[in-house]
Amino acid sequence: MAPAAAGKVFPDAVAALADIARDGMSVLxxxxxxxxxxxxxxxxxxxxxxxxxxxxxxNAGIDELGLGLLLKSRQIRKMISSYVGExxxxxxxxxxxxxxxxxxxxxxxxERIRAGGAGIYGFYTRTGAGTQVAQGKETxxxxxxxxxxxxxxxxxxxxxxxxxxxxxxxxxxxxxxxNFNPVMATAGxxxxxxxxxxxxxxxxxxxxxxxxxxxxxxxxxxxxYRKPIEQRTVRKRSSHxxxx
Amino acid sequence: xxxSREQMAERAARELHDGFYVNLGIGIPTxxxxxxxxxxxxxxxxxxGMLGMGPFPYEGEEDPDLINAGKQTITELxxxxxxxxxxxxxxxxxxxxxxxxxxxxxxxxxxDLANWxxxxxxxxxxxxxxxxxxxxxxxxxxMEHVARDGSPKFKPSCELPLTGASVVDMLITDxxxxxxxxxxxxxxxxxxxxxxxxxxxRERTTARFRSAARAKG
Numbered sequence: 001m002a003p004a005a006a007g008k009v010f011p012d013a014v015a016a017l018a019d020i021a022r023d024g025m026s027v028l029x030x031x032x033x034x035x036x037x038x039x040x041x042x043x044x045x046x047x048x049x050x051x052x053x054x055x056x057x058x059n060a061g062i063d064e065l066g067l068g069l070l071l072k073s074r075q076i077r078k079m080i081s082s083y084v085g086e087x088x089x090x091x092x093x094x095x096x097x098x099x100x101x102x103x104x105x106x107x108x109x110x111e112r113i114r115a116g117g118a119g120i121y122g123f124y125t126r127t128g129a130g131t132q133v134a135q136g137k138e139t140x141x142x143x144x145x146x147x148x149x150x151x152x153x154x155x156x157x158x159x160x161x162x163x164x165x166x167x168x169x170x171x172x173x174x175x176x177x178x179n180f181n182p183v184m185a186t187a188g189x190x191x192x193x194x195x196x197x198x199x200x201x202x203x204x205x206x207x208x209x210x211x212x213x214x215x216x217x218x219x220x221x222x223x224x225y226r227k228p229i230e231q232r233t234v235r236k237r238s239s240h241x242x243x244x
Numbered sequence: 245x246x247x248s249r250e251q252m253a254e255r256a257a258r259e260l261h262d263g264f265y266v267n268l269g270i271g272i273p274t275x276x277x278x279x280x281x282x283x284x285x286x287x288x289x290x291x292x293g294m295l296g297m298g299p300f301p302y303e304g305e306e307d308p309d310l311i312n313a314g315k316q317t318i319t320e321l322x323x324x325x326x327x328x329x330x331x332x333x334x335x336x337x338x339x340x341x342x343x344x345x346x347x348x349x350x351x352x353x354x355x356d357l358a359n360w361x362x363x364x365x366x367x368x369x370x371x372x373x374x375x376x377x378x379x380x381x382x383x384x385x386x387m388e389h390v391a392r393d394g395s396p397k398f399k400p401s402c403e404l405p406l407t408g409a410s411v412v413d414m415l416i417t418d419x420x421x422x423x424x425x426x427x428x429x430x431x432x433x434x435x436x437x438x439x440x441x442x443x444x445x446r447e448r449t450t451a452r453f454r455s456a457a458r459a460k461g
Contacts, residue, residue: 032292032329033315035308058329085368086315095366103367106291107333107375114330126378127337130356130409133374163309175326177309179293182328210328227308230315235300 008169008219009198013044016192016218017157021050024077026155028113028184029057029067033086033230036177037066040194040222041159046070052077056113056155058106058180060084065228074098080153082106086230105133108150110183115152117186117215122151158188161222162211165195166202169216170209178210185215192218196225246418247437252386254279255416255435256345259384260286264342265335267291267376270314272386273345287323289341291372293332296324313372333372337379344380346373348387348415350402353430353451355412357385358404370407377408389417390448398422398451420445422453432456 010016027045031037042061045053046069053076060079061068070076071089078100084090093099104112105127115123124147128134138149160181163174171193173181185191193211198221247255253275260266260276264286268274277299280286288297290312297312298319306317335341350358357377360370377383391397398415415422421435431453433442442455 032313033311035292035311035315081369083369083371091366101367103369105370105374106329106372107337107379110329110333111337125337127375129378131374131406133370173326175307175309175320176290176293176311178326178328180329183330229306229308229317230311231317232306233300233316233318234303234306237302 007167008213008217009167010218010220013040013194013220013222014047016220017041017044017048020157020190021045021048023050024052025050025157026054026056028155028158028188029055030158030160030179030181030184031066032058032176032179034061034066034228036161036173036179036181037061038159038161038194039066039226040220041161041192042067042069045075045159046073049075051075054078054080054155056080056109056153058082058109060087060090062086062230063089071099078102080104080109082109103133108133109153110180112150112153113180113183113187116154117183118152120152122149124149154187154189156189158184158191160185160191160193160211162193162195164197164199164204165193165216165219166199166204166213167219168201169193169213169219170204171195171211171213171216172204172208173210182211185211190217191215192220194220194222196222245437245439246389248418250275250278251437252416252418255421256384256386257281259343259414260284261342262286265289265295265340267336267341267344267380269344269346269373269376271347273347274314276345289332289335290318291329291332291336291376293327293329294320294324295327296321298324333375336372336375339379339381341380343382343384344376345384345386346376348385348397350397350399350404351385351387351412351415351451352399352401353453354401355410355424355427355431356402357383357407357412358402359385359407361405363405373407377411382413383411384414384416385412386416389419389445394448396448396450398449400450400452419448430454
């Protein structure tokens, strides 16, 4: 969609979503676990109270954090994810039949979104061949090996989180907070990005931009990021072990 | 005496070769990183989007933007790089990773692996396991030889839903090591934990496997 006259920058997350959030929409939500999640945009969807959402996200947050917030308020009807092990509320709603889940292998999920954003109908992959993931899907043998047809995935809305962004919507992610954010940014009919630092155009080195601004329709600067840690693991300065 | 979890990880680490790119699963496989043999350099891949995974941070130096696939805080190394989930699984699916070490619930004599769901119990999802077994060149499974109730986990065919069909190259349990030269043949018993006999292993296994006369106990 064309940017508003004021450009792509919105004053806050609620303002960026107020006129586009609606019941029953599909939403791509970036992040891996709680790392790199669009925490302000998720909170804005919570505040706007839209319901019956189909949310495509690798995980479902944890209780009351990340997408856990929208699960607790029953705003999500269906999740498309690869792993949801950390969320008790999810478990409860799923077992009660209140929530639908479609599991995709993590790489298949990422590639479906990449394909969706790149205008590719589908692709054949070895992942999931011979498992229940392949049930009901076309499979073909290539050089004697089975491949499963998986289709591209887009959504009405993509919400992503980056470290830095400029007024053109160019984005730079930080460390493993990148994860699903760049592919999801390409696959939303409207993509809204939140950033820790909103900088002037010309500040970011064009050679170092991860998501070109064409994919980002709206951008907001988040304030006071919580950035929770799920598994705080540390080592003692005397220890030789590199993991617990 | 059966191997401990640490000894199983140490045994798996002997399969590492210099220059390998390796993905370690959650649980016992993670411990393999503690036993990388001296003189061997491997690069650890974390499927959430990092190559060159470093050790856990010192207390106070945790960074919420820097985690591994188990959501644990980690550190970076001079060789590290970051990338998107799509690129990460391109590496995995595209056969660029040399070795994957994963946990298991069941392994069949045909090398099928089940490690992601138990019907009737809470389903958590497969995460990246299906992509790893489909794309990584060599797959090693680390698991206890029998379930808590004593029933075999290395069996003629898996009863649990599969993660992948004919994908396991080596199985390391607390009792023994099984290996196969390629994915069209069955497994050979190649090593026994100290003091464990082949007869004891066979008592606890329903899968068919070939005895190796040279299997050392």
